[in-house]
Amino acid sequence: MDFKSFFENLKEKIVSLFELIKDYCSENKRNAILFATLGASILLLIILLLCIPKNKKTKVQEEKPVVLTESLLIPDGPEINKDYNISRQTQDKWTDEQADSWFEKPTEKDIESLEKANDNIIRDITGAAP
Numbered sequence: 854m855d856f857k858s859f860f861e862n863l864k865e866k867i868v869s870l871f872e873l874i875k876d877y878c879s880e881n882k883r884n885a886i887l888f889a890t891l892g893a894s895i896l897l898l899i900i901l902l903l904c905i906p907k908n909k910k911t912k913v914q915e916e917k918p919v920v921l922t923e924s925l926l927i928p929d930g931p932e933i934n935k936d937y938n939i940s941r942q943t944q945d946k947w948t949d950e951q952a953d954s955w956f957e958k959p960t961e962k963d964i965e966s967l968e969k970a971n972d973n974i975i976r977d978i979t980g981a982a983p
Contacts, residue, residue, distance in 0.1 A: 878885035
């Protein structure tokens with residue numbers, strides 16, 4: 854059997870099949886579109902079925918025990934001074950001296966800016982209400 858003649862014969866059959874399909878598609882466009890869509894759908898379905906993993910039984914791996922070569926070292930914690938208290942006792946009231954040192958009386962400008970900010974908030978809330 855001659856391979857050259859075999860491939861020539863195969864080539865002629867493929868070309869004639871291609872011409873037959875081309876003639877059919879040009880005469881029956883609606884059917885050609887239907888078959889092309891159906892073929893693409895089937896091909897897509899096959900690809901999806903091949904890509905979806907099947908439920909395979911997974912092997913349960915045994916937990917290996919931890920074997921320590923050295924003993925564990927506990928890290929040093931943060932150093933806290935003896936004079937430092939984590940919690941403190943709060944006073945019920947400030948003395949007048951403490952109040953004077955921490956309280957700052959607002960200026961006229963501070964009061965006006967606070968008034969404008971409050972007016973803007975009220976306008977945003979009421980919107981276009983009559």
